[in-house]
Amino acid sequence: MLRAFLIELAIYAVLVIGYFFLVLHFLGGWLHQLELHHRYTYAGAAILLIIGQAVVLENVTTLLLRILRGRSE
Amino acid sequence: MLFPISGAHISPIYLAIIGFFIGILGGFFGVGGSFIAGPALRAVGLDWNFAVGTDLAHIVGKSVVAAKRHRALGNVDLKLGLIMAIGTIGGAEVGAQLIQMLKRAGNVNLVVSVVSIVVYLSISTFMMWESRKTLSQTRLPKGTVKGAKAKEDPSAFKHVTSWIQRLKILPMITLPASGVTISLWVILFVAFVGGLFSGFLGGGAGYIRMPSMVYVLGIPTHLAVGTDLFEIIISASYGTFSHAVKGNVDILIALVMHTGAAIGAQIGAISTQYFAGPKIRLAFVPLPLIGAAIVIYTLITGHKL
Numbered sequence: 447m448l449r450a451f452l453i454e455l456a457i458y459a460v461l462v463i464g465y466f467f468l469v470l471h472f473l474g475g476w477l478h479q480l481e482l483h484h485r486y487t488y489a490g491a492a493i494l495l496i497i498g499q500a501v502v503l504e505n506v507t508t509l510l511l512r513i514l515r516g517r518s519e
Numbered sequence: 520m521l522f523p524i525s526g527a528h529i530s531p532i533y534l535a536i537i538g539f540f541i542g543i544l545g546g547f548f549g550v551g552g553s554f555i556a557g558p559a560l561r562a563v564g565l566d567w568n569f570a571v572g573t574d575l576a577h578i579v580g581k582s583v584v585a586a587k588r589h590r591a592l593g594n595v596d597l598k599l600g601l602i603m604a605i606g607t608i609g610g611a612e613v614g615a616q617l618i619q620m621l622k623r624a625g626n627v628n629l630v631v632s633v634v635s636i637v638v639y640l641s642i643s644t645f646m647m648w649e650s651r652k653t654l655s656q657t658r659l660p661k662g663t664v665k666g667a668k669a670k671e672d673p674s675a676f677k678h679v680t681s682w683i684q685r686l687k688i689l690p691m692i693t694l695p696a697s698g699v700t701i702s703l704w705v706i707l708f709v710a711f712v713g714g715l716f717s718g719f720l721g722g723g724a725g726y727i728r729m730p731s732m733v734y735v736l737g738i739p740t741h742l743a744v745g746t747d748l749f750e751i752i753i754s755a756s757y758g759t760f761s762h763a764v765k766g767n768v769d770i771l772i773a774l775v776m777h778t779g780a781a782i783g784a785q786i787g788a789i790s791t792q793y794f795a796g797p798k799i800r801l802a803f804v805p806l807p808l809i810g811a812a813i814v815i816y817t818l819i820t821g822h823k824l
Binding site for chain 1 (some may be wrong): 577580584775
């Protein structure tokens with residue numbers, strides 16, 4: 447349990463750093479413009495982004511944990 | 520770091536840590552954690568309108584992760600969640616209209632504060648009484664409990680729940696996953712009340728809906744937690760869209776918060792396996808009290824946290 451938790455923590459740390467550089471840097475300006483000029487598109491994009499991130503984070507972690515558990519068994 | 524949409528300077532590490540703790544609460548209790556997230560965002564200078572809207576967006580992401588994990592554990596009643604989403608959205612709209620009415624009357628802050636304190640204290644008092652009484656009447660296995668044993672869900676309020684389930688107001692709905700047959704109108708009423716508080720007091724109102732599902736509908740606690748999270752995905756998405764159109768959502772802040780919440784939500788969801796229903800309900804008691812304490816502090820000092 448603790449090992450799995452530490453692995454998840456490390457994965458998320460990498461993903462968080464990735465977000466700082468990728469999402470905030472590249473998507474920040476585009477989302478800001480969208481929010482200013484196309485509110486409905488921005489609202490839809492906001493929901494898709496947060497759900498997409500949730501699904502991707504969950505799947506990536508589950509997949510990596512499965513691979514790591516498979517190797518340790 | 521500057522978040523251009525809201526124009527706020529906030530540390531992304533702070534956001535991820537806040538998200539992590541709220542994620543644990545959400546995964547374990549099936550609540551959105553808005554009574555902590557709102558003040559936490561406000562504390563670093565985000566305007567209240569952005570704090571409320573952004574928190575809703577973050578709740579959507581966190582609930583996706585926790586509900587997915589709960590579904591894998593067999594804790595989600597999809598049929599019940601979909602029916603409840605209809606009532607919740609209706610209730611949220613009425614709650615938002617009530618806020619607009621109070622705004623026009625000029626006493627929104629006082630009324631909402633007093634109502635929220637009464638609601639939070641009532642929930643905590645009732646759940647403490649019920650879970651303690653149940654624990655004293657029932658012998659639960661000592662130590663950690665897993666699987667079917669953990670899902671055995673005695674309640675001191677069972678006689679009232681059984682009476683509500685016997686009400687024959689057509690159409691009756693059978694929920695095989697929860698093992699309950701109950702009137703559709705009772706489900707919609709519970710969801711509507713949850714939505715009303717969500718629209719009126721903000722956030723997902725899981726602190727109302729989760730106990731209502733257990734005590735009024737008779738849903739086992741583990742299923743109530745998982746189903747509430749599933750239902751929150753739908754109702755919070757609706758709320759996020761509505762707030763985003765009004766210019767109250769900084770999705771970049773929500774995305775960063777969610778990176779922490781995603782791992783917290785998984786830990787919280789897994790932890791429910793190790794606790795019996797009455798113990799989860801007893802552990803829930805301090806949460807509304809924290810919310811009440813924040814509102815009382817704001818009311819007395821006039822400062823927002």
